[in-house]
Amino acid sequence: MTSEINIEQLLDEMTIKLQALLRQREIVDPCLVGIRTGGVWLAELLRKKMSMSEALGELDISFYRDDFTRVGLNPTVKPSRLPFETDGRHVILIDDVIMSGRTIRAAMNELFDYGRPASITLVTLIDLGGRELPVQADVVGKKLELARDQRVKLKGPQPLTLEVSTKVN
Amino acid sequence: MNDSFRPKQIQLNRYGQLKHFLTLDGLDKLLLTEILDTADSFIEVGERSIKKVPLLRGKTVVNLFFEASTRTRSTFELAAKRLSADVLNINISTSATSKGESLSDMLQNLEAMASDMFVVRHAQSGAPHFIASAVTPQVSIINAGDGRHAHPTQAMLDMLTIRQHKGQFDGLVVAIVGDILHSRVARSQIQALRTLGAAEVRVVAPNTLLPSDTDALGARVYNDARAGLRDVDVIVMLRLQKERMEGALLPSENEFYRLYGLTDEKLGWAKPDAIVMHPGPINRGVEIASSVADGSQSVILNQVTNGIAVRMAVMSMAMGGMTVEKNELASTQAELTANVR
Numbered sequence: 132m133t134s135e136i137n138i139e140q141l142l143d144e145m146t147i148k149l150q151a152l153l154r155q156r157e158i159v160d161p162c163l164v165g166i167r168t169g170g171v172w173l174a175e176l177l178r179k180k181m182s183m184s185e186a187l188g189e190l191d192i193s194f195y196r197d198d199f200t201r202v203g204l205n206p207t208v209k210p211s212r213l214p215f216e217t218d219g220r221h222v223i224l225i226d227d228v229i230m231s232g233r234t235i236r237a238a239m240n241e242l243f244d245y246g247r248p249a250s251i252t253l254v255t256l257i258d259l260g261g262r263e264l265p266v267q268a269d270v271v272g273k274k275l276e277l278a279r280d281q282r283v284k285l286k287g288p289q290p291l292t293l294e295v296s297t298k299v300n
Numbered sequence: 301m302n303d304s305f306r307p308k309q310i311q312l313n314r315y316g317q318l319k320h321f322l323t324l325d326g327l328d329k330l331l332l333t334e335i336l337d338t339a340d341s342f343i344e345v346g347e348r349s350i351k352k353v354p355l356l357r358g359k360t361v362v363n364l365f366f367e368a369s370t371r372t373r374s375t376f377e378l379a380a381k382r383l384s385a386d387v388l389n390i391n392i393s394t395s396a397t398s399k400g401e402s403l404s405d406m407l408q409n410l411e412a413m414a415s416d417m418f419v420v421r422h423a424q425s426g427a428p429h430f431i432a433s434a435v436t437p438q439v440s441i442i443n444a445g446d447g448r449h450a451h452p453t454q455a456m457l458d459m460l461t462i463r464q465h466k467g468q469f470d471g472l473v474v475a476i477v478g479d480i481l482h483s484r485v486a487r488s489q490i491q492a493l494r495t496l497g498a499a500e501v502r503v504v505a506p507n508t509l510l511p512s513d514t515d516a517l518g519a520r521v522y523n524d525a526r527a528g529l530r531d532v533d534v535i536v537m538l539r540l541q542k543e544r545m546e547g548a549l550l551p552s553e554n555e556f557y558r559l560y561g562l563t564d565e566k567l568g569w570a571k572p573d574a575i576v577m578h579p580g581p582i583n584r585g586v587e588i589a590s591s592v593a594d595g596s597q598s599v600i601l602n603q604v605t606n607g608i609a610v611r612m613a614v615m616s617m618a619m620g621g622m623t624v625e626k627n628e629l630a631s632t633q634a635e636l637t638a639n640v641r
Contacts, residue, residue, distance in 0.1 A: 169306065194353035194616075197387060203317050203620030204355070206334050212346035244350040 136138040139289045141256060141272035142173070146180045147225070148270045149254060158250065161221040164188035166238050169227030169285035173256055176291075177225065184231065195237035211241065218246035223254060227285040230259040232266035257283060257293070304445070310433050315356035316508060317621030320432045321614045323450045324491040332459070332495055338492050338613035339460050341604070355485045355616050356385035359416040363389045364407075365444070367529045371396065372444055373582055376419045376449060379611035390416070403616040404435050410524040411436045418442070442614060448484050454489035456580055457610040458607065459496060462534055465575050470497040475528050475570075476519070477504040477560055478538030478587055481511050481549075486538060490519050504528035504560065508549040524558050537562050537578045539615050540587045553586050562588045567597065577601045 153161060165174030167185055193208035224238060236252060239244045242248060256272040279285060280298045285291060311320045311327070318331065319588055361380040365373050373389070380387045388412075394514055407418070411517065417440040420428040425447030432441040445451040459469075480486045482501045493501045501519040503510065514521045522528030529535065542554060550556050573623055576588075577600045584590045593600060 192343070193341070193354050198621060199355055200623045203315075203624045204616050205340075208338055208341045210341045212344070240354070244352065245348060290391065 136273065136293050138256070138272075138279055138293065142176055142180060143248075145254060145270050146177060148254060149177070149252075150181065152252065152269060156250070156252075158221045158252070161223050161252070162215055163223050163225065163285045164186065164190055164238075166226040166234060167191045168181050169256075169287065170225045172291060173224040173227060173254075174223075174286040176277065177223075177254070182292070186214045188215065188217075188244070190241055192234060192241055194240065195241045195294040196236065204298045213245055215297070216232050217242060217247060219249045220246075221247050222248045222251045224251050225254045226255045227254075227255065228243070228259060229255040229266070229268050229271075232262050232264035238266055256285065259283065301347060305449060309445075310415055310429075310437075311438055313621045313625040315621075315624065318582050318614070318617045319621035319625055320428075320619050321452055322432060322441065322443045323333055324452050324455060324488055324495065325450075326493070329401075329495050329497065332456070332492060335610065335613050335617065336460050339456070339609040341614040342609040343380075343606070345612070346605070351450045352382050352384055355385045356380065356383040356619055359383075359385045360414060360416045360419045360617070361385045361387050361419065361520060363419045363444075364392065364410075364411055364421070365390075365418075366392045367445070369421055369444070371607070372421065373414060375607040376453075376615075378494055379608050380417075380419075380483045383616055385417075385614055385615075389639070407431060407435050407439075409438055416622070417437055417615065418446050419615075421445045423447055433565060438626060439623075440618045442611075445484055448482055450485070451484040451579075452488050452492075452532065453607070453611055453614055454485050455492040456614065457603055457607040458485075458494050458536065458577060458579070460606045460610055461577060461599055462575070464602070464606070465599060466533060469493065469498045472534060473500045473502070473532045474498055474534040474536065475502040475504050475522075475532040476536045476538065477525070477528070477562065479509045479540055480505045480517070480538070481509045482541060483538050486536075486623055487517075489536060490517060494518050502528050502532065506550070506556075506559070525566055529566055532570045533561065533623060535567070535570055535573055535574055535576050538577065538578050539579065539586050540583055542583070557586055561586065562592050564589065564591055564595075565593075567592055573597075577603060579603070607632070612631070 132281060141218050148177060163174045163178050165171035167189060171189050177281050178187055189212045191211050193205040253268045254270040255268040258268060258271045258274045282296050282298055286294055310320055313319045326399055345351055361375055363373055377387050418440045420431060421444040426449060427446050428441050428443040443450060444450055465554060476486050476489060490501050502518045504522045504525055574597060576592055578588060578600050582588060582593055584593060
């Protein structure tokens with residue numbers, strides 16, 4: 132399954148789709164924000180493909196997760212870093228995989244604690260379906276359907292590969 | 301001491317997550333590093349325009365200070381508020397204990413108000429441990445200083461400050477100067493430094509301000525400041541508690557200052573890039589010269605900022621570990637009830 136997906140090619144296609152969407156929405160000078168860890172790797176690649184000079188922002192959503200009371204605090208939390216003001220900016224938010232939509236909900240809440248962005252455009256490499264919240268990506272690299280016991284994970288950063296594994300019980 | 305009474309048993313849940321924070325005794329390097337790393341992330345939160353995250357929304361934190369404190373209590377309060385918890389400050393001297401209510405009754409009443417965490421400062425060593433083990437075991441307890449025993453959040457904020465300035469603990473020589481005998485801060489600092497792998501911990505003090513069993517401290521003892529400060533990377537000055545003078549442990553403040561007070565001259569004996577720390581409040585001209593406290597090598601105000609981040613880290617980790625345990629307990633009980641039916 133891993134070999135079927137060419138991430139480089141997907142990213143090229145996503146770049147074209149994203150640039151068309153930004154034109155259509157008349158968005159100029161957007162800023163990029165990746166969600167750790169996979170989203171940051173992808174955001175860095177997108178930044179190069181779109182020849183954007185501004186450094187990207189990195190979000191760690193551990194302090195905004197809704198499963199804190201079930202699993203406790205993520206022991207490997209790292210600081211979020213937004214090297215720019217988000218107030219009034221058009222933010223392109225990037226994550227590797229979207230499923231329930233809970234990560235994106237948390238990321239949007241965190242973004243709003245830095246300021247009030249003019250807009251947020253969501254880009255994800257993989258859409259697994261299975262949404263539990265009304266959150267949709269604006270640009271998707273590929274839709275995947277997995278069996279109930281399967282999981283997908285982006286490994287990287289050099290090279291980026293998608294690993295589909297079967298959960299062992 | 302019997303192993304089953306060791307505090308580490310009650311500080312951690314079965315996944316090894318923190319649920320109380322009472323002492324550094326029994327906590328390993330991995331967990332202490334996790335606290336420091338988590339605190340690093342909270343420092344970033346403190347630099348935002350909205351310095352608040354929703355982690356402890358709906359949780360109730362009660363500050364129970366049986367001993368006066370301004371800095372520690374207010375940084376705990378700010379930390380809890382920045383985690384979105386509701387905070388209650390109980391002023392013990394005007395509370396029901398003065399009407400004759402027992403400590404246990406008061407705590408159980410607070411627990412009945414659905415409190416999730418008590419931050420406890422008490423003049424009696426072991427009071428937070430007693431509350432966690434015997435009074436309200438379902439409430440997460442954070443030790444904010446107990447007697448001469450421990451002040452673990454102060455020690456961890458000092459560790460965070462050292463790591464920020466020195467990068468790591470390997471190879472570091474740290475001197476703790478002053479009233480070691482009465483200092484819970486020194487005890488916790490020595491434990492933290494040893495666990496995190498500092499090369500050498502020294503205590504610098506006259507014999508009258510040292511415990512009789514200096515071997516048990518885990519630090520090298522120096523009575524002479526010049527020898528004790530030679531080539532150290534970090535100097536920690538302790539507050540000389542004026543009330544100790546009455547016990548005739550010291551001839552005078554002036555003599556203490558002459559022998560141990562950190563002046564520019566004494567600071568010169570340490571490494572040129574040594575940092576100077578002090579847990580506060582400072583007695584200028586008693587244990588430290590103003591020129592040193594306000595000088596370029598002083599990181600005393602960094603310590604205060606780091607105190608909020610470290611307390612946010614410890615509170616969120618302990619609240620997480622306790623909540624996980626309580627949820628498991630609740631689901632087990634629900635299963636048992638279902639089986640009975």
